[in-house]
Amino acid sequence: MSRVTRFLCAAAYNHRESFRAGILQRLMLPTERFLPPAYGVDPGAVAWHCVRAQRLDAARELAALAVLAAALWVEPVSAAFVVYVATALRLRSYWRQRLRLRVPKPSGVRQLAVPALTVIAALSLAVYVALLVYAVWSGLGGRVPWLAASSAPAVAAQAAGTWVLVGLPAGWGVVAAAERRVRRRRWREIRTAKRLGPPETRGLWGVIETSTARGLRRLSQLEQVTHVEYADDAFYGAGDELEQFPPWSFATQLRRRTPPAPPDVGAGHLRLVKPPEDSGPLLSHSDVIDAIREGMQRFRAGEARAGARLQQLTMRDYVFAPQGHPALISKRPAGDVLADEDEEARHMLGIRVGSWEEDLSTTTFVRATTHGDILYLEVSVRVLLPVQNQYRWSIRTIDAGMLNALRSIPSDILLAVPRHTWQLARRFRLMWGKEPEPAERSAAQAEGWDVPAPPLHINSLREQVAQPSPQNLFQRLDIERYVKAVEHRLISSVQDLLEHKGLESEEFSARVSQVFNTGVIINGGVQSGSIAGGHTVAQTNQTTVQPSTPSNPQTGTVSSPPPA
Incomplete structure (x- = not known):
């Protein structure tokens, strides 16, 4: 199990x-087919703990109400103590929040909060037990010399309330003792387990129904299976687009490299030059993608030998289709759609640095398109930032020792109530026609033929808990290093492909130099003899790119042409 999953649990x-x-x-709506993959988060485990936490809160409220009801049957002194206990139970989250805000370090919580709460709980329980013993002893006719005898008849007359106070804490004590063992074992599993999930036939431990549990597992499985994805919200779940890394693209014309002229054979002899054969397109889409993939694999192997962070580089093919596309509804594999050469399906290669379990990961999406002798290259970068600090405190705070005797008694009162009560209520709801899905969901939608439109923007669970922006200098430097390393390796792979195919690479290097050195974004389209477009058309059209200008493919710099 990843660290992010443990944080959310x-x-x-x-x-x-x-x-x-x-x-x-988000997880249990019928539009789950539009949810992005889990991206390092186990949605089944998170949903299970969210449902269980909701039940525990409801059980805590029930326990507080039961204690308050029992206070109506006892004498004023005992009633005041019972009201105090019930109030403490209801304010559990309040005290925990104050401790977390006041004590900056987990060690401080362990050193200050746990002993204080233990002493308070011990004194409170001692007074509570003394009152119970006095009430029972007085009810049986006994006398306590050092206490006022006038209060004994009043306590004896309220024996019913006394037995309520005796039976209720005893039952809660047994439940709390068993619950602490279960909770300690559960948190050990959360810390150490690779995956928190029950057998598929049982659902998520009976808390979430089996059909929903299977749907949640499919979100995790989508990370390993390449399906056609929705095109109106491309790259959803992979992170945000940062301002310093806008998408860029350009187009370049492919030309065969002119062979050197043969030596002059003398006067009176004709020099025969064989024209190049037209053998079809100069370059294909698959050639460019395969060259980029091979270059990234060599780059990853070199980083692995050096032990660098960039060895955690993975690649995946993404295929995007518009709304209503048959491949989108039937969940066809991306490879089959690409084999059909469907113009509506757009293929991009996603290059990710850093696993989903890490704090920071960048994904560079590359798309290469060839039309005759024109090569279009499109690149978009998405950054998944670290988890917010407020979620990092969760496990530490719970591990800090909040499982004291006084507050853990009602925390799992649900264990004393049969779980079949909730199942019975759900059965009654289904009997009265209350379906878990919205009523407007038609039978055609249930069969998968009519897909409802998703929201404008879809976030994964990982994106929901991510930081809104880089928090420090080191995060910005890491993002810069990951993105630039991938982009430069990507450009060098395409340059090597052009050299291998016998094509000129000078114009390609010049286009790259325009994008990286001047920051001009070239989006395609022929204007004024130069291939440019977008919001910087005027600036781009003023810059005339010389196809024959020599360039350095290693540094991306373009030398100035010689003066006329």
Whole structure:
């Protein structure tokens, strides 16, 4: 299990109800087919803990109400203590939040909060037990010399309330003792397990129904299977587009390299020059993508030998299709769609540096298109930033020792209530025609023929907990290093391909120099003899690119042409 999954599982218990409601609303809606892959997060485990946390909150409220009801049957002194206990139970999240804000380090929480809460719980329980013993002893006719005898008849007359106070804490104590063992074992699993999930036939431990659990697992499996994805929100789930890395593209004309002229054979002899044969397109889309993939593999092998961070480089093919495309509905593999040469399906190669389990990862999407002797190269960068600090505190706070005796008694009162109660309520809801899905979802949509439109922007769970922007200098430097390393290796791979195919690479180098050195974004389109477009058309058209200008493919610099 990734660290982000453990953070979110712990945040289900340690954050506001809106956090859990937002997670469950996204994961359990019938439009789950539009959710992006999990990207390093186990959605089944997160949903299970969110549902369980909601039940525990409801059980805690039920326990507090039961204690308050029991206070109505006892004498004023005991009632005041019971009201105090019920209030402490209801304010559990409040005290935890104050401890987290006041104590900056987990070690401080362990050293200050745990002993203080333990002493308070021990004193409170001691007074509680003394009151119970006094009530029972007085009810049986016994006398306590050092206490006022006038209060004994009043306590004896309220024996029913006494037995309520005796039975309720005893039952909660047994439940709390068993619950602490279960919770400790559960958090050990969360820390160490690679994947938190039950057998598929049982659902997620009976908390989430099996059909929903299977849908959540499919989100994780989509990371390994390449399907056709929705094109109106391309690159969803892979991160955000940063201002310093805008998408760029350009077009260049492909020309065969002119062979050197043969030596002069003397006067009176004709020099025969064989024209080049027209053997079809100079370059294909698959040639460019394969060259980029091979270049990245060599780059990754070199980084692995050096032990650098860039050895965590992975590549995946993405195919995007418009709304209503048959391949989008039937979830056809991307390879089959590409084999059909469908013009509506757009193929891009995603190059990711850093695994989804890491704090920071960048994905560079590359698309190469050839039309006759024109090569179009399009690049877009997405950055997935680290997890916010508020979610990193979750596991540490829970591990800090909040499982004290007083507050853990009602925290899992649900374990004392049969789980079949919730199942029975769900069965009654289904009997009365309350379907879990919206009523407007038609039978055609249920069969997958009519796909509802997704929202304008779709975020993965990983994106929801990510930082909105880089927080420090080192994060910005890491992003810069990852993106530039991939882009320069990408450009050099295409240059090597042009050299291998016997094509001129000078114009390609000049176009690259325009993008990287002057920051001009060239989007394609022929204007005034130069291939340029976009919001910088005027600036680009003033710059005339000389196809024969020599360039240095290693540095990307273009030398000035000699004066006339």
